[in-house]
Amino acid sequence: MIELSDINSYYGESHILHGVSLAVQDGEIVCLLGRNGAGKTTAILTIMGYLKPRNGAVCYNGRDISGLPTHAIARLGIGLVPQERGIFPSLTVRENLTVFARPGARDSSRPKDPWTLERIYRLFPRLKERESNLGFQLSGGEQQMLSIARALMLNPALLLLDEPSEGLAPTIVDEIIQILEGLKKEGLAVLLVEQNLRVALAVADRHHVLNKGEICFSGSSSDLKDNDFVLRTYLSV
Amino acid sequence: MDLFLVQLLNGLVYAMLLFLMAAGLSLIFGLMNVVSLAHGSFFMLGAYIGLSIYQITNNFWLALVLAPIPTAALGMVVEILFLRPLYRRGHLDQVLMTFGFTFVFFDLVRSIWGSNIRNMAVPEALAGAVQIGAGIYPVYRLFLIAIGLALALILWLCIERTRIGAMVRAGVDDSAMASGLGANVPLLFTGVFGVGVALAALGGVAAGPIMGLYPGMDSEVMIPAFIVIVVGGMGSLRGAFVGSVLIGMADTFGKTYVPSMALFLIYLVMAVVLLTRPQGFFGIKHMGSSGNIPPRNAVATAPTTRSRIIGAMVVAAMAIAPLFVNNHQLTLVSEIFIFAILAMSLDILLGFTGLPSMGHAAFFGLGAYAVIVLASLFNVDPWIGVAIGVLLAAAGSAFVGYFCVSATGITFLMLTLAFSQLAYSVVVKWRDVTGGSDGIGIPEKPAFFIWSLESRMVMYYMTFGFFILCYLGLRRMIASPLGHVLVGIRENEGRMLAIGHNVQGYKLLAFIISGTIAGFAGGLYALFNGFISPDAIHWSASGDILIMVMLGGGGTLIGPAIGAAIFLLMKNLVSSYSDHWMLIIGCVFIGCVLFFPEGLWGTFRRLKPVRAS
Numbered sequence: 001m002i003e004l005s006d007i008n009s010y011y012g013e014s015h016i017l018h019g020v021s022l023a024v025q026d027g028e029i030v031c032l033l034g035r036n037g038a039g040k041t042t043a044i045l046t047i048m049g050y051l052k053p054r055n056g057a058v059c060y061n062g063r064d065i066s067g068l069p070t071h072a073i074a075r076l077g078i079g080l081v082p083q084e085r086g087i088f089p090s091l092t093v094r095e096n097l098t099v100f101a102r103p104g105a106r107d108s109s110r111p112k113d114p115w116t117l118e119r120i121y122r123l124f125p126r127l128k129e130r131e132s133n134l135g136f137q138l139s140g141g142e143q144q145m146l147s148i149a150r151a152l153m154l155n156p157a158l159l160l161l162d163e164p165s166e167g168l169a170p171t172i173v174d175e176i177i178q179i180l181e182g183l184k185k186e187g188l189a190v191l192l193v194e195q196n197l198r199v200a201l202a203v204a205d206r207h208h209v210l211n212k213g214e215i216c217f218s219g220s221s222s223d224l225k226d227n228d229f230v231l232r233t234y235l236s237v
Numbered sequence: 238m239d240l241f242l243v244q245l246l247n248g249l250v251y252a253m254l255l256f257l258m259a260a261g262l263s264l265i266f267g268l269m270n271v272v273s274l275a276h277g278s279f280f281m282l283g284a285y286i287g288l289s290i291y292q293i294t295n296n297f298w299l300a301l302v303l304a305p306i307p308t309a310a311l312g313m314v315v316e317i318l319f320l321r322p323l324y325r326r327g328h329l330d331q332v333l334m335t336f337g338f339t340f341v342f343f344d345l346v347r348s349i350w351g352s353n354i355r356n357m358a359v360p361e362a363l364a365g366a367v368q369i370g371a372g373i374y375p376v377y378r379l380f381l382i383a384i385g386l387a388l389a390l391i392l393w394l395c396i397e398r399t400r401i402g403a404m405v406r407a408g409v410d411d412s413a414m415a416s417g418l419g420a421n422v423p424l425l426f427t428g429v430f431g432v433g434v435a436l437a438a439l440g441g442v443a444a445g446p447i448m449g450l451y452p453g454m455d456s457e458v459m460i461p462a463f464i465v466i467v468v469g470g471m472g473s474l475r476g477a478f479v480g481s482v483l484i485g486m487a488d489t490f491g492k493t494y495v496p497s498m499a500l501f502l503i504y505l506v507m508a509v510v511l512l513t514r515p516q517g518f519f520g521i522k523h524m525g526s527s528g529n530i531p532p533r534n535a536v537a538t539a540p541t542t543r544s545r546i547i548g549a550m551v552v553a554a555m556a557i558a559p560l561f562v563n564n565h566q567l568t569l570v571s572e573i574f575i576f577a578i579l580a581m582s583l584d585i586l587l588g589f590t591g592l593p594s595m596g597h598a599a600f601f602g603l604g605a606y607a608v609i610v611l612a613s614l615f616n617v618d619p620w621i622g623v624a625i626g627v628l629l630a631a632a633g634s635a636f637v638g639y640f641c642v643s644a645t646g647i648t649f650l651m652l653t654l655a656f657s658q659l660a661y662s663v664v665v666k667w668r669d670v671t672g673g674s675d676g677i678g679i680p681e682k683p684a685f686f687i688w689s690l691e692s693r694m695v696m697y698y699m700t701f702g703f704f705i706l707c708y709l710g711l712r713r714m715i716a717s718p719l720g721h722v723l724v725g726i727r728e729n730e731g732r733m734l735a736i737g738h739n740v741q742g743y744k745l746l747a748f749i750i751s752g753t754i755a756g757f758a759g760g761l762y763a764l765f766n767g768f769i770s771p772d773a774i775h776w777s778a779s780g781d782i783l784i785m786v787m788l789g790g791g792g793t794l795i796g797p798a799i800g801a802a803i804f805l806l807m808k809n810l811v812s813s814y815s816d817h818w819m820l821i822i823g824c825v826f827i828g829c830v831l832f833f834p835e836g837l838w839g840t841f842r843r844l845k846p847v848r849a850s
Contacts, residue, residue, distance in 0.1 A: 048417055074419035086414035088407045099403040100418040135410075154419060 001026050001158055001189045002047065002078075007056035009039075009046045016042045018213045019056070024158065027187040029180065031200040033235060034210035040193040041083055043210070044162050047191075048080055049073045060158075077104060079156030083163050083193075085147040089136035093127055096135055096146055097153050104155030113186075115152045123179065124149050141172040148179065158189045165196045177202045197235060201225065209234050239370055244493050245486075246369075250378045250447075252485025253385025257440030258462035259469070259477040260392060261433025267409040267472025268429050270328045271320065272647050274780075275335040276437055277459030278342035283308040283438020284445045284454065285350050288357050297360035304442045305435035312434030316427050319827065324423075326834060329593055332647060333787060334830050336780050339455070340823025347452045348817065357445035381443055388436070389478055396474055405429060409472050456776065460658045461488070463651050464503055468510045470520025471648075479518055500666055504659045508640055511652070515643065534588070534792040534839040552705065559697055567693045573805050574700035575761045577798035578707045580785040582754035587783070588791030589715060590747040591727030593650045596637070596657030597782050600630040600752040602664065602774030604759025609769050610670055612679045619683040623760035630756020631749055633660075638748030642741055645730070654776055664771045676770025683764065690764055703761060704798070707754060712794055714750070723747050727792075784826050790836020799838050 002024050009017040017039050024030045034040050045051040047058055049070040058066040065073050074080065088096055094117070103114060113119070121128035124145050130138065138146060144164055151159055161180075165173045173196070180203045183190065194200045200207060200221075207224045209217035217230045224230065262276050287304035291297055315338060323330045359377045366373040396402035407415045408425050416422045440458070448454060461484055469480025484503050491502035510517060540548070559567055583597045607626030611617035617625075641652045664671045671677055682690040685699045714720050722743050725733045734740045763769055772778065781804065789800025807825065811818040833840045 050413065050417070069423075070413075070416040071419050071421045074417055080417040082414065082417065086411055086417070088410040088414070090406055090410055091403055095403045095406075099400060099407050100415070100420055102419065150418070 001028075001061065002191070003057075003059045004043070004047070005057050005059070007043070007046055007053045007058065009042055009051050009053045011042075011051075016213050017046065017053070020210070020213070020215055021056075022208050022215065022218075024189050024191050026189055027184070028206070029184055029190040029192060029204045031192045031194055031204035031207045032210060033194055033197070033200055033207055035195070035234065035236065038210040038234075039213040040210055041162055042213075044080075044082070044160050044191075044193060047073070047160060048078070074154070075102070077155070077157040079151030079154045079159045081144075081147045081151045081159065081161045081164060083166065085143045087135040087138065087143045087146055087150075089134065091135055092132050093135070093138070093146060094131045096150055097127070100150075101153040102155060104157075114155050117153075120149045120153060123182070141168050141175075144168060144172070144176065145179075148176075152183075156188070158191065159183065160191050160193075162193045163195060164192070165194065165199045173199060195235075197231075239372070240493070242370060243372070243374065244489050246374060246378065246382065248486040248489035249382045249385075249482070250485075251489055252481045253381055253389075254440055254444050254458060255462050255465050255485055256385055256389060256478055256481035257436050257443070258458050259465040259481050260389070260474060261436045262462055263466045263469070263471055263473060263477040264405070264409075264429050265433045266466065266647075268405060268412065269320075269331070269426050270647065271331045271335070272463075272651060273335045273430075273433070274332060274459075275315070275338040275342065276433070276462070277455030277457075278339050278346075279308055279312055279434045280437040280441040280444075280458055281346055281450075281452070281455040282311070282342055282441070283434075284357075284441030284448075284450050285346055285355075286438070287442030287445060288350070288355060288450055291357060297358075301439065301442050305438040308438035308441075309431040309435035313427050313431040316430040319831070320430075321423060321426075322831065328647060329650075330830055330834060332593075332650065333783070334827060336783070337823050337827035337830060339777070339780075340819045340826070343452055343455075344817055344820035344823065348820075350450070350452075352452050355450040357450060359446045377446060381447075384443060388439075392436075393474060456658075460655060460776070461503060464507050464655055466517070467648070467651055467655070468507055468517055470517030473517075473519035476517055476519035500662050501659070504655065507655060511640060534790055534796070534835050534842070555701060559694055564693050567697050569805065569809055571693070571696045571700045571765060572762075573802045574697075574704040575758055575765055576782075576785065576801040576805060577704055578761070579755055579758040580782055580789070580797035580801040581707060581711055581794055582751045582758065583782050583786050584791055584794055584797040585711065585714075585723070585754075586747055586751040587786050588793065588797070589720065589727060590723045590744060591730075592642070592645070592744065592747070593647075593783070594641075594653040594748075594751075595650045595776060595779050595783065596653035596655075596660075597751070597755055598774045598776075598778035599637075599657035599660040600634055600755035601759035601762070601778075601782075602660060602769070602771075603630045603633050604756030605763040605766075605769040605773060606664065606671060606677075606759075607756075608760050608763035609677050609679050609767075613677060614670065619679065619764055623757070623764070626760040626763075627753055627756045630759070631753040633756075634749045634752025635745070638745045638752070642744040642748055654779070657774065657779055658776055661771055661774050661776070664774060671771075674771055676768055676772075678768035679763075682767055696765060700761060700765065703757075707757075708794065708798065711754075715794060719743075719746070784822070787836055788826065788829055790839030790842075793836065793838050793842065796836050796838030800836065803837070 005021045007017050007020045008015065020043060022030065032040050032043060042051065046053050049068055053066055057064045060076055065076065091099060097117060097120060126142060127146060127149055130142060148164065164176050177199055180190065184203065192200065192204060201224070204221065206220055207218070208215050209230055211234045216234060217224070217227065258276060258280060262273065266272050283304050286308060287300040290300040290303050319334050320331050323334060363377040363380050366375050367379065396405060404415070404420055404425060408420065408422055412422050448457070465480035465484050466477055468483060469476030483506065487502045487506050488499070491499035579601055583594060586592045586594050604626035607629050608619050608622035611622040611625060612619050637653070637656045641649055641656070644652055665674050684690060685695055688695040690696050690699065722733065722738055726740055726743060730740055785800040785804045786797040787800070788803055789798065790796030804822070807822055808818055811821050835843060
């Protein structure tokens, strides 16, 4: 699905990602863990083309997309749920969902059961209730739901989720875990950025741990759970 | 007919014209963070294209409908070719780029349609007047109100009720997020820019029959339109509408009921709104959102022995230059020295503190008018006039600065622009004192100590001496702790605030220093020229100073002085064999913004091999 190979990204002159390589296969949830400032969000920004990697390649279905403009990358079928949620404050909930909605990328396999407004409202009944509220009137949890729902309305083949559990109450985090599990059953590929180990272990198949822009651990959930050194040193559990 | 009702309708007519300008300006700003200074030019261009279509087809409606099309196409070409490459460079460069185009379009209009005022007839169907109450009112004006309201409604429906409109609003909220969801934001920018230009062009054609067409009609509506979006809130269509009605009414009723105050009324409204609600009535983006302009040139390191020697040689060459050049060249170089002082004073604000002022000529004018008005009306010695002018410039910049320094970036630019136009209108209207648009002069130049300034040689050495003094003084200031604080504000205002600096206070101080020196330069100019007219403080004169600074390289102090020299030499040289000096200087400026954002001196300095110290 998507493969980053030997990516080096910079903000101006500061070198953030040092030769990062990772891949997400079809229908797989891969989690990128690490502390604040480890380069997790930078990896997402690099995939989306907000940041051009100085070298290395970002391949999507075998094609190098690292030179494409952001909107072209999004249209390939990548749904973005950014860290700050990026809700448009002066659009209603409904407009947030529909404004950039698409039936899915042209060439890639379209989902059998595409996401529509009705289906989204079934999955997120709360959004239906708040349909005509403006974006800035939502609570943090509602914003997170809306951000995920909005990305789904693009009918993506790959979802990029940047710290969906950040700043939310535990019950809402549980809801998000449930939603992610449901998406996994549908066969959606997800690259999840997290600091919350509970969320990561609950949904992801494989994990990569970033430290100072380098991947210092890669493995399955059980590998991660057993690796005390990584948990203590890089994740401060 | 009731005077009140007539004024109400006139106010609405003006409001609708303002709205056609302000709606586009506001949408473009909301989406792209760019205030298009060329927006007035498109208004003017639309009017003239409409005039030509009218003359060919003899059909006003065709002119009204067709003129916006080529104008919008031109606007989109400008956006694609000239603004797009600058997205990554920050919005001020884009604003400067649009300013370069005001020169190009002005020259274009003047050479195609001539500089005389042209009249456009009211279409026959709307030529009459209707009975309203006890009096009559021109149908055409009612038509303008109707078309303005209709367009406002259509625009509102498009923005609020369509998917494209939702995309525009999403782009205004967060253009990076919109592109992350697949929106082609550059295309959206171009589209909105085109629509904005089309509205301005339509406004131009519609205004033609009541305003008349002349090169310079652009500023007539653009400055009030700026005030409208400052008052209404940038980026908001509703704000543009409410602001237009408010400013239109304030201006119209002010002229009728308080004629002596009318001029200040709209500026007063602006000042009150800014003090009580800085983001305007419906502002989406807060004033500060555009930020200070990014640093272009690093602050120069201490002079090396080599640069001292080169500097000394240049000074020596200038000192003996009068032996080798003719009188005309001597005068030109004296003028360059004066404008070099002026450009360096703006550099304190623009290059070092990061505040782009588009109203700097006002302080220059204050200094110059003080000398000439006091000398010609009260027989005050011109040198005392210079001193008074400097004090007035200091007081004026303290007053204007008080309102402006809480803003940054493009908002700052618009506020300084508005204030300088206030000064311009005062000078034009206060005929008894300032001579109005004819200007005012002094019969003879005073002496500099024992030497008469009638001598070009004395003038040369005096201006040269003051230039060197100002340069050394300002360089000293830049190297002082005060200078470091100012540069710190340019680089990161928030951090300077966080480490305990009174940022607003320092910005105000920079504004006052800069304005005071500009006042001094103005005083010298009055002595040099013996005559001053409102042209010297028109907003485009402020733009000229901005060009000088950018041409040479902001933040380098000597760069702006070099920029002033290049600007005046070019103006002199080109205008001696071509009428199109504005076109040429506009193109040079555009090229400079595109290819040498650090300015000529800044680029040169960067290219010099850096030796390890």
